[in-house]
Amino acid sequence: MTVTETAAAAVQNAVEGRVASHLHPTGSFAVAEHPVPTGREEIWRFTPMKRLRNVHGDAELVAGGALFQWNTPEGVRAELVHGEESQALRGVSGLVPNTRYAARVLAEAPSTLLVDVAANTEVHEPVLVDVKGQSADPAEAGHVVLRFGLHSKAVVVLNHTGSATLAQVVEVHVGDGADVSVVSLQDWADDTVHLTQHEASVGRDASYKHVAISFGGDVVRMDSNVSYRGPGGSAELLGLYFADAGQHLEHRLFADHNEPHTKSNVVYKGALQGQGAHTVWVGNVLIRKVAEGIETYEQNRNLVLTDGCRADSVPNLEIETGEIAGAGHASTTGRFDDQHLFYLQSRGIPEDEARRLVVHGFFNDIVRRVGVPELEERLMATVEAELAKNVSKA
Amino acid sequence: MSTLEIRDLHVSVDTEDGPKEILKGVTLTINAGETHAIMGPNGSGKSTLAYSIAGHPKYTITSGTVTLDGQDVLAMAVDERARAGLFLAMQYPVEVPGVSVSNFLRTAKTAIAGEAPKLRTWIKDVNTAMERVNMDTTFATRNVNEGFSGGEKKRHEIVQLELLDPKVAVLDETDSGLDIDALRIVSEGVNRFKENGDKGVLLITHYTRILRYIKPDFVHVFVDGRIAEEGGSELADKLESEGYAAYVGAGAAGAGA
Incomplete structure (x- = not known):
């Protein structure tokens, strides 16, 4: 679908002031301001709440479950930071939580895994961070910050394996002019529940590539969000998932075009097989009034390999300015x-x-x-x- | 020496109004070394014959037999027919996203030969086959038929014909949509295939012009799911000057030639 001039005119005649996204209400750091979701909320309606082990609600989040391992190529600092340094990093991506679990992670995570790439540094090998779950019980909270300096170039891979019940927030700060990739693999054991929000703030003229790859786990739900701090930023959000019998794999994207001349390109592809395999893809794009001259395209393709599977695919586009270079989306779900x-x-x-x-x-x-x-x-x-x-x- | 024998073949397709018979009893024998042209107006069932021989699931064989050297072709799966020695060059070759031409050709050759081709000679064979039909060898890295022009798709079919080297080739309107240069190139490919040994060729076409490049031994005129007339290459000349009017519509009432 391409936005027509008629639609553009209609939009221009619409409300003058700033309109908050219908799908992404203003958030809050205060856990108490987030009631426990019931599953009837728009943003939770596809998620099997009963299988979340109450990690969306009041499950106790215990420290130190998963084991972390990483390499530190030249120009990279990676470590588990605590105390004030960790506190200072919460919300560094501009994230203001709009879910209870994300608010709880920022409030309760005992530490932050920080990967810091120095400004003007090109890192020649991927920074590989292994997150190895040890047990599905108890639940835990994880806070990860990936901070890429001005004009830096680097690839970070988060590799999730093992058994866990994990509420996680990954914050990504992409410096002006930086060129970075963040790859998150969800290769969990069958009993894992993983709620995660990846929040990226893309600097002026920076390129951000985010890749979500989900194969394992009982329930995996990822919200991958992008906003911009200046014009010229571009985001490529890629995804690949493969759901087996009984698995629920959910990916939600949000490209918030809050700056002019920014770009987003979303491509997610998934395959499903086996009884009860369920995938959800919700692609949200918001083009704010200020965001003139932006370009966005999002697509989701699902390949259904057997009977008994369900793929939900919902592209949403909210447009508040008609002065855009291009906006479109596509979604297909089919058999061979x-x-x-x-x-x-x-x-x-x-x-x-x-x-x-x-x-x-x-x-x-x-x-x-x-x-x-x-x-x-x-x-x-x-x-x-x-x-x-x-x-x-x- | 191979023989493809089609006996009293009846084929129907499912439509909204129930099954519709397209082929109404086709009998045809193609011996090794023979080139048969099937000509006929649009909608006469020419392509249905091609797809039925290849085993396309859309078509239901209601009666009749097809055998290759005595083996029951209709009992075989699509891929078994190809491995038995049948090849269909399609009128509309299918685009297969994400599968490279080189991977596709190697996988097909391996399946048909029963063993992987020797890497060194294989690459040379592929390049030669492509160069012969004026296809840039960079096509090998592209996805199968994706973004190919109509002519490039047809030439890619001929590359496959040469590399897979079947016993009997069915060419379904391979000439349609080709300019004269491409038509000549494609025809030369078919002629090389014929010269390569005792091959059977079933050439399905709407127009006579490809028959200037590929000489048929037999010409069959297809009308309404049956063979209405048969003859030698002179029958093609007659069709060239008179068209199909004698066989269809008013022609049947005597208003033709």
Whole structure:
């Protein structure tokens, strides 16, 4: 869908003042101002609240569950900080929590995992942070801050594995002119519940790439949000997910175009297989009145491999100015394209091999765009392993 | 020596108003070394014949047989037919996102030959096949048919024909939408395939112009799901000057030639 001139005119005639996004009400740091969600709220309506172990409500959040490990390439400082230093980092991305769990993480997390990339530094190897869950009980709170200095260039990979019940906030501060990638892998064990908000503030003329890759866990819900601190910033939000029987994988995106001449491009692709596999993708874009000349496009594609799956896909676009360069979205959810399979089979390729090629092809462009060669092979191997489950069940 | 035998083939498709019979009893034998042209007006069932031989799920065989060297083709899955030696060059080759041409060709060749081709000679073979049809070898890194022009898709079909080297090739309107240069290039590819050994070719076309480049041994005129007339290449000349009027509509009442 492209915004037409008629729509643009209608928008110009609309309310003059600043309108808060309908989907993202003003937040608060005070936990008490966030009632426990019931599941009937717009932002919670797809999430299976009963499976969250009350981490969205009042579950006790205990310190020191998950084990952290990281490397520190030259120009990078990475450490677990406590006390005042940790407190000072809460909200560094401009985040004002709009969920109870995020407010609780900022209020209760005992420490902050800080990755600091110095200004004018180009880091040549990815900063790999392993977050290894030790047990699904008790629940814990995690606060992560990724701070990229002016004109820096770096890639940070957060690799989540093991069993956990984790409420997490990842704050990303992208300095002016910086060029950064943040990759978050959710490769959890089957019993993990993971609520996470990734909040990024993109500086003037900076490039931010965020990649969400979700394979494991019982319930994973990620809110990946972006706002801008100046004109010329661009955000590429990519996602790849593969839901098996009984899994709930939810990704919500919010590109808040609060500065002129900013860009956002969202591409999420997912596959589903098995009874009760459920994926949710909600893509929100807000183009504020001040944000003239912006460009945004969001798309979500789902490939349903078996019966019994459910993929919800909801693109939302709120536009408060008609002076934009481009805005659009696309969403498709479908089964295998019989024409693809027929063409491949007509060249002698057996059906299961043809299916494998098509699924590989489906994910291939996302995997290539991750831009971390170390990960590409692992991602394809994981897709392969997921497909093998399906073939052996069939 | 291979023989593709089609006996009294009846084929229907599902429509909103129930099954509709498209092929109403087609009998045709293609021996190795023979080139058969099937010509006919739009909607006569030419493409249905091609897709039915290849095993497209949209078409239901209601009666009749298709055998390749005595083997029951209709009992085979789509990929088994290809491995048995059948090849269909499609009128509208399908785009397969994310699958590179080189990966596709290697996977297909491996499936058909039963073993992976030797890497060194294979790359050379692919490049040669592409260069022969004036396709830049960089096409190997592109996704299958994605963003190809109509002519490039047809040339890619010919590349596959040469590399997969089937026993019998069915070419479904491979000439449609091609300019003269592309038509010549594609025809040369088919002729190389024919010269390569005892191959059967079933050339389905609406127009006679491709028959200037590929000489048919037999011409069959297809009308309303049946073969209405058969002859040698001279029948193509007759169609060239007279068109299909004698076979359709008013023509049936005697107002044709």
